[in-house]
Amino acid sequence: MTAGSRTLPLSFIRREPIPPAPAPALVSGPLAWARANLFSSPGNAALTLLAVLIIALVVPPLLRFLVLDAVFTGENRDACRPEVVGRPVGACWAFIANKINYFVYGSYPIEERWRANVFFAMAAIGVGWLLWLDAPRRDLGALYFFVVFPLAAYALLAGLPLAGLPTVPTSLWGGMLVTIVVSIVGIVASLPLGILLALGRRSRLPVVRLVCVIFIEFWRGVPLITVLFMANVMLPLFLPGDISVDRLLRPLVGVALFSAAYMAEVVRGGLQAIPRGQTEGANSLGLTYWQGMRLVILPQALRIVIPGIVNSFIALFKDTTLVSIVGIFDFVRTIESARIDPNWAAPTVVTTGYAFAALFYFVFCFGMSRYALFVERRLAAGQKR
Incomplete structure (x- = not known):
């Protein structure tokens, strides 16, 4: 239809109903996360399946050694020897429990180990004060951790005869x-x-x-x-x-x-x-x-x-x-020294000692890593637009 030199638009009315559209793809939830992070491409899917295969091959034997077949109580090597207990023996955690004081304090005198415990508590207070982002007076926390705590820790651990602490x-x-x-x-x-x-x-x-x-x-x-x-x-x-x-x-x-x-x-x-x-x-x-x-x-x-x-x-x-x-004699050296004790001459004692060391270092390092990620996200919140 035209009016003069202009072309007028024609109106159109649909007489048939529009067929229903398919359901939208998931945008949240576990399936959406897996699709976006694990199976977003053929390469990622292959790597995901490979990781699952490695986990299936590695985790069950570790679980069996560290937990299912492990020995948690005992006084000597007989508790961790298969020919004595009559079954396969995994990790000998009884050895760790028996030597735990040596692993923590080394040869520090038993009657003075309370000083080491106070040192651990003071270190935990200082670290917690600094790592808690909403803690009150974190400036005092920094002063405590970098000045007061080192001096007090040295006096505690090395001794201060004037204060009644033997060297x-x-x-x-x-x-x-x-x-x-x-x-x-x-x-x-x-x-x-x-x-x-x-x-x-x-x-x-x-x-x-x-x-x-x-x-x-x-x-x-x-x-x-x-x-x-x-x-x-x-x-x-x-x-x-x-x-x-x-x-x-x-x-x-x-x-x-x-x-x-x-x-x-x-x-x-x-x-x-x-x-x-x-x-x-x-x-x-x-x-x-x-x-x-x-x-x-x-x-x-x-x-x-x-x-x-x-x-x-x-x-x-x-x-x-x-x-x-x-x-x-750091932590690893104490494990190497304790594993040659003839009272604990069992097949899995050495492996258990190093597994305990690996767990110790993993907990501390993983904790530091996760805290760093938390701080990054916290500080980056104000930078997002």
């Missing part, structure tokens, strides 16, 4: 106690020292920048095992004959310096990711260099590199096993 030589420390001590010292020392090294490497002062670069590159270019040997064997050679360094203190210093060098590079990556406009904005507000770093730049940089920081902490926690090479 306990570090040669008697061992087990989880040493592992946690080395880890905490490395973490407490590496983070602030690493931040200072990162700032020094970006400094405009040539001498400060050169010193920091040499320090970082030297420690990052040497394996940790070499650092421990140098700290344990060579450090006393550079000191006067009447000065001796505690045998545990030597690897503690080496681990702290080694970890600080790696932490410096992680923090420097975060500083480089901050736009220059943030520094200019801090300057425009009249903030000094250190005020701008503390209030504007460092909070953003550290948020960016949370995965790298946590990865360094996890690597440090696992690397504490290397101190056993220089004669320190």
Whole structure:
């Protein structure tokens, strides 16, 4: 139909009903999640089926060894010997239960082990205070964990005769106690020292920048095992004959310096990711260099590199096993020492000891990893649009 030179649209009325549309695909629920994450493509589907096959092959034997055929009670090797109990024997958890105090405290005097328990409690309070994002006065928590706690822990564990605490030589420390001590010292020392090294490497002062670069590159270019040997064997050679360094203190210093060098590079990556406009904005507000770093730049940089920081902490926690090479009785060394006890000469004792060690390290490292993911999501919530 036309009106003059214009063409008028024709109206159309459907007389037949529209057939019903198919049900929409699931957008939520377990099936939708599996379709999106496990079977989104032929390659992902193949990898999913392969993972299921590996789980089916690995998990049942592990479950049978660790739980179903395991022995949980007993006083000696007879409890874990198949020819004695008359059935297949899996993990010998009775051995772990019998030696658990040695695994936790090493040769620390029994009557003084309450001091180690207080140390564990103080460490838990400090860690919990810092990790609880909504905790009151977290600034005091940082002061407690980085200043008060190290001093109090040293007085507790090593002894303070003036306070009635007899001296306990570090040669008697061992087990989880040493592992946690080395880890905490490395973490407490590496983070602030690493931040200072990162700032020094970006400094405009040539001498400060050169010193920091040499320090970082030297420690990052040497394996940790070499650092421990140098700290344990060579450090006393550079000191006067009447000065001796505690045998545990030597690897503690080496681990702290080694970890600080790696932490410096992680923090420097975060500083480089901050736009220059943030520094200019801090300057425009009249903030000094250190005020701008503390209030504007460092909070953003550290948020960016949370995965790298946590990865360094996890690597440090696992690397504490290397101190056993220089004669320190850490957790793994106590297991190696306990497994040769003739009273527990059973076929599965060795495997059980290392399975217990693997479980210990997995729990701590997995916990750190999951907490890092939680913090990332929490801090990233304000960045989403």
